[in-house]
Amino acid sequence: MKDKASFSIHTLGCKVNQYEGEQIIAEMEKYGWRYVDFSAKADVYIINSCTVTSVASHKSRQLVRRAIKKNPEAIVIVTGCYADSDRKEIASISGVDLVLGNEDKSKIPYLLFEKLGIESMNGDGAKPATSLHTRALVKVQDGCNQFCSYCIVPHVRSNLWSRPIPEVFDEVNRLVAGGTQEVVLTGIHLGLYGANTGTGLGDLLARLVEIPQLGRIRLSSIELNEVTPQIIDLMTSSDKLCNHLHIPLQSGSNxxxxxxxxxxxxxxxxxxxxxxxxxxxxxxxxxxxxxxxxxxxxxxxxxxxxxxxxxxxxxxxxxxxxxxxxxxxxxxxxxxxxxxxxxxxxxxxxxxxxxxxxxxxSYLGKRMRILVEREQGKYLSGMSDNYIRVYCEGPREIIGKLVTVEITKQEETVLYGSIKSSQVAKSQIGNRGK
Ligand code: SF4
CATH class of the missing domain: 3.30.750.200 (Transcription Regulator spoIIAA)
Known part of the structure; x- marks a missing residue:
């Protein structure tokens, strides 16, 4: 295989899987692999699968077939929850080379070298874990033992695991040094963070809000009874915690x-x-x-x-x-x-x-803090702390920055406004209802 061989990955499913997909890309690039889009011809395809519903499993199989069709010579690897739950079924698809469960997905670069009988691919092997994204997912928890009757996750990821606070603190510091403004803490069941270690999500957040250059922290999802008084206190006292909670309801019928x-x-x-x-x-x-x-x-x-x-x-x-x-x-x-x-x-x-x-x-005429993410047509586009898409006009240089926007117009679920200042604290912004 030539130097700088290419790889592609398609990740399905939840934020944890998305995070793990990003980690695989970072690891592969670190070892010299060249990332290409999933629609392109690649030497290696990785399908980071999901099995939360039968539709997700079906999509995972479709992606496997699409990769094989694109390049029948490619090495095709299937990992993720579907690989954990239906290993035999996937392995029986002709053209699939490796089926790896969640526990083994971090070993993909090494397993590939083993398979190819080589030791490196011109990677420098020592890049720090940085991200160019303004917003980065940080996985801090794994496993769920709640056993909702419709969900396969506890059957395939039942072991509870929480990443130690100092480790998360170090990763967030590295991300911030690389330009990240917002971290989204993710987990299979985030509210169970610390359930096996005697600490809690509140303790982790209390540590992270101390990072001076970090713009804001968002929680990916949390169950109703897991929003503790400590988390509420931090959300009211710190500019860094987004005033947004994703709390799954699932049904309104008892x-x-x-x-x-x-x-x-x-x-x-x-x-x-x-x-x-x-x-x-x-x-x-x-x-x-x-x-x-x-x-x-x-x-x-x-x-x-x-x-x-x-x-x-x-x-x-x-x-x-x-x-x-x-x-x-x-x-x-x-x-x-x-x-x-x-x-x-x-x-x-x-x-x-x-x-x-x-x-x-309800935000028309008010000011909101926005993290500017990208250009979209003639506008810059970003999300507010409380998760509303906001468009504004301004120079490209403010992409990746927190700015205050005065809201002047609404179109359905999105808002438009003009920039008033950049890199501001939430407490300086006019509040809803004022
Ligand atoms: S809490 Fe979430 S991950 Fe756990 S069983 Fe219920 S739906 Fe699945």
Whole structure:
């Protein structure tokens, strides 16, 4: 194989998998491999798969086939959760060379050298873990033992693991030195951070907010009962913690929540989110919701709609239930027909759009802190602390910087504004409702 051989990777699924995909790219490049787009001809294809639903498994298989078709000579590696759960099925696809579980994905560069019978690929082997992205995912936790009845994850990633605080602190410092402004802490079940070590997510956050050049920290997702008083205190006292929580609801019907093995009621969810909003200024709450869970009646679906409106989420991620082999819910009776799922999903997506637009409209005429990420047409585009897409005009040089924008216009769920200043603290910005 020639020097600087090329590789490509396609990652499916959750933020943890995305993070691990980025780590694989960094490792491969460190050892001299050249990254190319997945649509290009590569010497090595890596499919970092997902199996959270049967649709995800299907997509993973499609990607494997697409890679083999693109270059039948390529080495094809499948890793990720689908590789963990259905190893034999994947290995039986002709053209797949290696099937590696999550635990082994970090070894890909070495396993490739072993397979090729070489020791290096002109890599310098010593680059620090830096990122050019303004926003970087940082994985701090793995594993889940909650066993929601529709989810395969605890069956394939049940061991709880938390990255020690000093290690996370060092990685975030390195990222900041490389230009990162925002870190998004991720985990399979982030709220379980520290469950096996005696520390908690609050302790980790308390340490990270001390990093002077770090612009802001976002939590990828957290369960309702895992937002501790310590986290609330930090969100109210530190400019660095985004006033945004992604709290999965999944259903607004108590009957369905029970069948899902989710440990709260609709009433508890509404009460707790009210309390969080009253304590954390300008808090945006986003959520995941599943429609068409087995046995979901029109009435159950109506309950979901009612709760979604009552909570006033700023964004909804709507998923149609798809039975995942190996989970209890896949065997439940009263599976819902596809057409009903489609209808309910479309209705909820519409409601979600209205909620997002209404939430965004409350910022017209106000100032918001934005992390400018990229150019988009004649605008610069970025996200606010509370996760609203904002466009503004300005020089390219401010890409990667935190700026204050005065909001002048709204188009559906996005906002437009003009830049007032750059690299500001959240406390200097006018608040919602003022
Ligand atoms: S909390 Fe539930 S949905 Fe989330 S990973 Fe654990 S079992 Fe799956």
């Amino acid at each position: 009957r369905i929540l029970k069948a899902m093995n989710r440990h709260y009621t609709a009433e508890e969810f509404a009460e707790r989110t009210d309390e969080l909003k009253s304590k954390i200024k300008d808090l945006a709450i986003t959520t995941d919701i599943i429609v068409g869970f087995p046995g979901e009646t029109e009435r159950d679906f109506e309950d979901s709609i009612k709760l979604v409106k009552k909570v006033g989420f700023s964004k909804l991620h709507v998923f149609k239930f798809s039975p995942r082999k190996g989970t209890p819910a896949a065997t439940y009776p009263e599976q819902i027909p596809g057409a009903v799922k489609d209808e309910r999903s479309a209705a909820l997506i519409d409601i979600g759009r209205d909620l997002s637009a209404s939430y965004a409209s």
